[in-house]
Amino acid sequence: MDSRYNSQQTEDEIYTLWEKADAFNPDSVKKLRQENDNKQDSSTGEQFSIILPPPNANDPLHVGHAMYTIEDVLVRYHRMLGDDTLWLPGTDHAGIETQFVFEKKLKKEGKSRFNFDRSTLYQMIWDYVQENSSVATDQMKKLGFSLDWSRFKFTLDKDIVDNVVETFQLLYKDGLIYRDLKLVNYCTRCGTSYSELEVNHEDKIDPLYTIQYGPLQVSTVRPETIFGDVAVAINPNDDRYKQYIGKMIEVEFPWGNKTMPVIADNYVDPKFGTGAVKVTPYHDQNDFQMWETHKSEISEVPVPVINTSGKIYNAPKKYNGLGVINARAAVLEDYEAYKDSQGRSLLISIDKKYSHSVGVCYRCAKPIEPLPLPQLFIKVADSSNPKNKKSNLVKRALESLDSGETKIHGAGREKVLRHWLKNLKDWNISRQIVWGIPIPVWYKINDNEDKIIVSFVDKNKVYQTGKLSKWLETTSLKEIKQNIQSISADISVPYSVSVEDPKLTTTTEKDVSDYIQETDTFDTWFSSSQWPVATLKTNKKGDFERFYSTSVMETGYDILPIWVMRMMLLGNYLTGKTPFKNVYLHGLIRDEKGKKMSKSKGNVINPLEVKEEFGADALRMALVIRSTPGQDKSVGKPDFKAARNLTNKIWNAARFTTLMIENPHETSVLKNAPGDAEYFVKLNSIISEISKHLSDLKLGLAAEVIYNEFWHWYCDICIEDAKQGKISLEVLKVGLVTFLKMLHPFMPFVTESIWQELLKKNIVSEKLLIVSDWPTQVS
């Protein structure tokens, strides 16, 4: 053995050794363990399973992914204990993320998604993802993760897709799906709507304009939405304006006059601005709410004035087609120039330092546009049918927390989760992108041709959009369907939920369908939220019964609401059982100074680079040692270096112990030295301590204890004592074997590599450390 441990030389070789033995597959581990030392079956009969949070299929790993180490430590520990252990890998299609990246690529080539019909675009993205799909999985192997690759799943695998669609149908049957025209959070750059969880809020300073509004004055930061106004609102207790309540007022605009009612609503804060608010139902959430409650007082039917491209429409001609920012400028310019009949300006004042918070796209940071779109929603807290316990998704999830069926590990995160669950709004699951699972909803065409807007690429590869009725005059339905980009059906159009065209199943006529399919796809998180159920149901027969509920879900606390919570909603709904008994939420990885990592700061750690320089074991140990769930963790070069030094220490301790056993000196005692009994007492207490910490999911502590005991007890004291014959070489060997086993989950490569050396020298008998027995009390 060399005097130094060389991680580069051994790691790949060791991983191959495990893979060849099929040591990650629970179906072969039992046999492997028996063969390992020709022993009795030492299975515990317990089951232990973790579903890997699927990384994006087309992205390389970042440090956050290296935290999968936590899962690997648990899995390796339980495998050695003799539990029936599964760690199931997969990757995610990451709908919006991936399409966004792909569109960037198209843009570079001078193209856009509007050049392609849906199926062509889908195929292009598919190919693109396939090209990159092995990046993430290869990297996971480099870090030593003992994932059962034979059970690998991709979120767009056909069986997974079928499963997700089936869930949707179930939800629909249970009355938990509805289609409604609501204001959704729409990003006009990404071209899709988002759920409330995907909107970030940023503080911004924008001018606040106060304008004359009939006899009242109102303040707004968004004058461009003024075309969509249908009323003015004041607080019911505001004495200044009481006389106007319920009255119609005449409002003068630079482009003409309009009469509208004054409504009274408690939402209006009399102390803010002038105490009067213009009501634009289709472009502001609060206005929408006010409109809904005061519908009977407002005769005018609101119209949207901003479209999904962020352009003005349904406005006076000169403004139509302008982008939001340009429209704002144009409106202001006109206000500045305009004088009313008495020569006064309608623009009263401008507060240039007005600070407010603006919802922005989590993906591209562009301000979110609240737009009225018909979308599909999941009722998260349906109480209309108390008999059907399943139907209140939120309640079920809360119950599983109350009963302890689901335990949350992570400083204070359970409270956060409960808060989320209690305040959760219905979940918008429609996304206007191609890269995802198509929604199995079909709209009836007959009698609704005027209510369905279609966009498609025509014969000449030109993007066309308009009412279906208009296009059917010149183009066949078949052709439109083949080249479809998107459709938008009015909320009044009847629809069926079906995988196949509902008409085709009942008619003998070919291609004379009376239905057209929704072009929206599911929110990626809708499929992700079924991941523990779907991966096990679509895998080897019996896997679901064998491994569900899973033992641990380990992920970052940042996706607690967006993912973990939703898995609880749907997992419980689908199976009546929690998808995971424990949720382990790791903290964010920060740099050595405790600063957040970001590309602009240049302090991002690439796990693969760390692996190259210090070895995978060092990376793993540095991340796990002294980590606590829910708490952020700082790591930097000194930490990797310290952990790398540990690999070398282990290597040398093994080397030297072997040397002593093979060439005992005169001072050595082979067996029964005076200190042996006391030594065993200590060793036993270490074994119990480490085992307890690992069973309790206290990995940071387990790692720290084993580090200290190995280095400062075994190496510094025991080896020195053995040199002087205070303890025997026999027990020193037992100690080495025990420590290698306990270190293995954390540092699998160096320990297995030493083990193979010891095997050659007949110092150990079990053939593979990875499937060896976890140490029990020695005597």
Next chain:
RNA sequence: GAACUUGUAGCUCAGUUGGUUAGAGCGCUUCGUUGACAUCGAAGAGGUCAGAGGUUCGAGUCCUCUCAAGUUCACCA
């Protein structure tokens, strides 16, 4: 406005149901190549555990308040 988290050695952090002289890594000082490891060993300096009060035989650990930092949510015409 609210909730949550954090405050322990120069730095980054552990501290397991309250229980001897409060720990680690890095850094620092002084020694040291005697059968492995200098990616090492030995010895050592360094902490009124943010502050104040309380519960207790006993508090870094539990409770209350104060101060500070961070995160998230809500509102924003």
